[in-house]
Amino acid sequence: MTTTLLTGIGLLATQDDELGELTDAALLITGDRVGWLGPATDAPAADRRLDLAGRCVLPGFVDSHAHLVFAGDRAAEFAARMTGQPYTAGGIRSTVTATRAAGDELLRANLARLAAELHAAGVTTFECKSGYGLDVDTELRSVRLAAEQTSEVTFLGAHVVPAGVDRSDYLDQVRGPMLAACAPHARWVDVFCEAGAFDVAESRAVLQAGIAAGLQPRLHANQLTASGGVQLAVELGAASADHCTHLAPSDIDALAGSSTVATLLPLVEFSTRSPYPDARALLDAGATVALATDCNPGSGFSTSMPLAIALAVREMRMSPAEAVRAATVGGARALRRDDIGRLAVGQRADLVVLDAPSYLHLAYRPGVPLIQQTWIGGVPV
Amino acid sequence: MTTTLLTGIGLLATQDDELGELTDAALLITGDRVGWLGPATDAPAADRRLDLAGRCVLPGFVDSHAHLVFAGDRAAEFAARMTGQPYTAGGIRSTVTATRAAGDELLRANLARLAAELHAAGVTTFECKSGYGLDVDTELRSVRLAAEQTSEVTFLGAHVVPAGVDRSDYLDQVRGPMLAACAPHARWVDVFCEAGAFDVAESRAVLQAGIAAGLQPRLHANQLTASGGVQLAVELGAASADHCTHLAPSDIDALAGSSTVATLLPLVEFSTRSPYPDARALLDAGATVALATDCNPGSGFSTSMPLAIALAVREMRMSPAEAVRAATVGGARALRRDDIGRLAVGQRADLVVLDAPSYLHLAYRPGVPLIQQTWIGGVPV
Numbered sequence: 001m002t003t004t005l006l007t008g009i010g011l012l013a014t015q016d017d018e019l020g021e022l023t024d025a026a027l028l029i030t031g032d033r034v035g036w037l038g039p040a041t042d043a044p045a046a047d048r049r050l051d052l053a054g055r056c057v058l059p060g061f062v063d064s065h066a067h068l069v070f071a072g073d074r075a076a077e078f079a080a081r082m083t084g085q086p087y088t089a090g091g092i093r094s095t096v097t098a099t100r101a102a103g104d105e106l107l108r109a110n111l112a113r114l115a116a117e118l119h120a121a122g123v124t125t126f127e128c129k130s131g132y133g134l135d136v137d138t139e140l141r142s143v144r145l146a147a148e149q150t151s152e153v154t155f156l157g158a159h160v161v162p163a164g165v166d167r168s169d170y171l172d173q174v175r176g177p178m179l180a181a182c183a184p185h186a187r188w189v190d191v192f193c194e195a196g197a198f199d200v201a202e203s204r205a206v207l208q209a210g211i212a213a214g215l216q217p218r219l220h221a222n223q224l225t226a227s228g229g230v231q232l233a234v235e236l237g238a239a240s241a242d243h244c245t246h247l248a249p250s251d252i253d254a255l256a257g258s259s260t261v262a263t264l265l266p267l268v269e270f271s272t273r274s275p276y277p278d279a280r281a282l283l284d285a286g287a288t289v290a291l292a293t294d295c296n297p298g299s300g301f302s303t304s305m306p307l308a309i310a311l312a313v314r315e316m317r318m319s320p321a322e323a324v325r326a327a328t329v330g331g332a333r334a335l336r337r338d339d340i341g342r343l344a345v346g347q348r349a350d351l352v353v354l355d356a357p358s359y360l361h362l363a364y365r366p367g368v369p370l371i372q373q374t375w376i377g378g379v380p381v
Numbered sequence: 382m383t384t385t386l387l388t389g390i391g392l393l394a395t396q397d398d399e400l401g402e403l404t405d406a407a408l409l410i411t412g413d414r415v416g417w418l419g420p421a422t423d424a425p426a427a428d429r430r431l432d433l434a435g436r437c438v439l440p441g442f443v444d445s446h447a448h449l450v451f452a453g454d455r456a457a458e459f460a461a462r463m464t465g466q467p468y469t470a471g472g473i474r475s476t477v478t479a480t481r482a483a484g485d486e487l488l489r490a491n492l493a494r495l496a497a498e499l500h501a502a503g504v505t506t507f508e509c510k511s512g513y514g515l516d517v518d519t520e521l522r523s524v525r526l527a528a529e530q531t532s533e534v535t536f537l538g539a540h541v542v543p544a545g546v547d548r549s550d551y552l553d554q555v556r557g558p559m560l561a562a563c564a565p566h567a568r569w570v571d572v573f574c575e576a577g578a579f580d581v582a583e584s585r586a587v588l589q590a591g592i593a594a595g596l597q598p599r600l601h602a603n604q605l606t607a608s609g610g611v612q613l614a615v616e617l618g619a620a621s622a623d624h625c626t627h628l629a630p631s632d633i634d635a636l637a638g639s640s641t642v643a644t645l646l647p648l649v650e651f652s653t654r655s656p657y658p659d660a661r662a663l664l665d666a667g668a669t670v671a672l673a674t675d676c677n678p679g680s681g682f683s684t685s686m687p688l689a690i691a692l693a694v695r696e697m698r699m700s701p702a703e704a705v706r707a708a709t710v711g712g713a714r715a716l717r718r719d720d721i722g723r724l725a726v727g728q729r730a731d732l733v734v735l736d737a738p739s740y741l742h743l744a745y746r747p748g749v750p751l752i753q754q755t756w757i758g759g760v761p762v
Contacts (some may be wrong), residue, residue, distance in 0.1 A: 001546055008668070018398070056717075063465060069605060072746075073738075073742075075738075075741040075742060075745045076741070077743050078741065078744070078745040079700070079701055079744075082694050082695070082700070082701070083700065084746070117749060120750070121748075121749075133665055156755055169630050214595070223747055265749065267748070270691075270747060271695075271745070272745065273695060291393055301745055301746050301749075302746055302747050302749055303748075303749055304747065304748025306748065307747055308748075310651075312594070313463050314651060314652075314654060315462070316464070319460070319464065320460055320506070337422030353580060357454075357456075358456055360456040360457070360459065360460050361454075363459070363460075363463070364454075364456045364459040364460070364652070365682050365683055366648065366651060366652065366683050366685065367499070367502075367683050367685025367687065367688030367689075367747075367748060367751050368502075368682075368683055368685055369685075
């Protein structure tokens with residue numbers, strides 16, 4: 001196997017509890033894996049050497065929550081919201097109309113473009129949800145297209161009840177033919193558990209059907225209201241409860257006492273002018289926290305994991321180290337992945353090189369494109 | 382002269398009160414100027430044609446406030462601040478130490494790198510201040526280096542009193558030999574009028590000395606306290622009062638009744654976790670508002686005018702159109718320039734092409750690098 005030595009690493013932030021942060025470091029890529037890492041002076045020989053001139057290297061970001069299969073945009077809805085119109089779940093339906101009308105080639109091109117944006121923003125693994133089809137054909141097209149780009153595909157037929165369809169009939173459809181069609185192409189099942197979307201009982205029924213079909217559960221929980229979604233996620237052993245914007249103390253306790261990751265999505269609070277989740281309470285209670293983009297055309301159309309990190313520091317009082325951890329190993333845990341999110345021997349060689357000496361700069365230099373290189377499986381993209 | 386026709390412009394936001402916004406537009410560049418603009422169907426012949434495929438075109442951003450001549454960074458100070466340490470003017474002195482120790486080549490390379498970042502962020506004109514030298518030699522080096530990159534050079538010897546120098550002696554030096562050395566290389570004189578820096582009487586004395594030496598005044602005013610700086614800026618007919626974070630109603634009235642632009646710097650409030658200026662009160666009173674980056678290593682190390690626009694919308698309740706106006710024609714007014722900041726026949730062909738159909742996307746897609754092309758004087762950079 002070809003070996004590549006990245007040397008001259010100013011700061012190597014491994015996100016590995018044993019390895020910690022190394023200065024003046026080097027990292028050997030062997031095939032698609034990390035073969036060795038340590039002080040640059042101890043580095044082994046390699047087929048190729050790349051001197052990073054003091055730059056910082058991190059694990060690639062793991063974006064565990066994104067909605068990337070859709071057509072159209074909602075810039076006008078955003079502008080209206082900024083003048084005071086509240087965000088509700090209902091706007092999703094306008095994207096559904098555009099997505100159903102789009103051909104596969106348009107949806108594929110849109111998804112590829114957003115995937116390229118994510119890579120340029122340092123994301124090396126992303127999850128991708130369906131949920132803008134809301135009929136069997138378009139949901140199936142959505143998960144198939146998503147599976148062309150990522151192994152982390154989520155069936156989100158239960159995003160909202162589509163216009164003109166009876167609620168009970170729709171839930172039967174989601175748990176029946178839609179799930180049957182989509183499950184072979186997906187790993188996860190998700191529900192938007194929220195006022196205006198699905199209540200706790202409905203969400204439980206959909207997630208249980210998904211589990212029975214071989215999918216693993218994750219949940220949109222407590223975004224706009226204290227909906228009970230977090231408790232449901234913990235009850236079902238979901239990998240992640242996403243948003244967590246409105247939490248009761250009992251929700252925080254439940255997350256801290258479980259293996260369910262609290263995935264925070266501050267780009268959504270930014271773009272909906274909402275209060276930010278209480279990350280400090282979650283971290284201080286011992287919950288595992290992830291950061292993700294939630295890139296979607298309605299509540300937050302950003303692929304910028306670096307801005308999510310900057311917002312986590314500025315608005316949620318996470319330290320820069322906590323924020324980077326949440327965007328790497330936190331995201332990996334939210335996807336129940338052990339091969340990514342850390343840099344250690346045997347891990348997948350997914351990493352980012354910053355055009356900066358430290359990961360502090362991700363928060364210190366907000367809005368500046370600092371991702372100089374993104375490597376996935378040992379290959380620069 | 383060579384002519385280039387930009388056609389297929391989805392939305393051309395001219396920032397010109399008469400021309401307004403044009404859809405399905407084209408723009409002819411003749412030499413370094415705008416030669417014609419209008420509906421694409423009426424476009425004249427040209428030596429070259431470039432089809433922008435529906436993208437949005439704006440005037441280039443005018444960044445009227447930036448501190449770009451320095452060495453070192455203050456990432457650790459930033460991280461400490463995010464855990465609760467307040468921002469004070471005193472941190473400037475650590476950058477002064479690093480800047481004095483740096484050779485011209487290092488300072489030139491740092492400045493060139495930041496200028497390239499600004500261009501990539503859509504900035505076509507930027508102001509650049511001295512103020513990290515604080516002795517005659519280093520201030521002179523600073524304005525000379527700045528003048529290599531921009532015609533908008535500002536002498537800011539009165540940034541803070543340097544360590545180990547008597548306050549009165551320093552003010553004599555600034556108004557005497559330092560001003561005499563720097564004035565031939567600068568257009569503007571500026572003072573950091575603030576608690577911990579210079580009071581109103583001291584600021585007035587420095588600005589008046591600068592005016593007597595042929596420079597035009599601008600002022601750091603009301604950033605950390607209601608310092609009286611805004612009233613001084615209006616009294617002296619300054620082109621701009623910058624920051625305006627803490628304003629009394631009388632300050633707003635003074636700005637609205639003057640030709641002094643209120644330059645807002647929300648990236649600083651972001652990076653110092655401070656309350657944002659009351660842009661709505663300024664706009665509603667009729668003041669001219671500009672947005673600028675204030676890129677500097679202490680209070681906000683960002684070159685991202687797009688993020689400044691997104692913050693203006695999210696945090697200061699400016700509409701996207703008001704924010705873009707402030708970042709273009711507002712910045713031009715803050716530099717008393719009539720040849721930039723708008724797109725109209727005869728204006729300099731400084732413009733940005735967004736990888737988006739509308740300028741709304743600058744706020745709708747925060748953190749996403751949407752500047753596809755930056756043209757300065759009719760040439761892509």
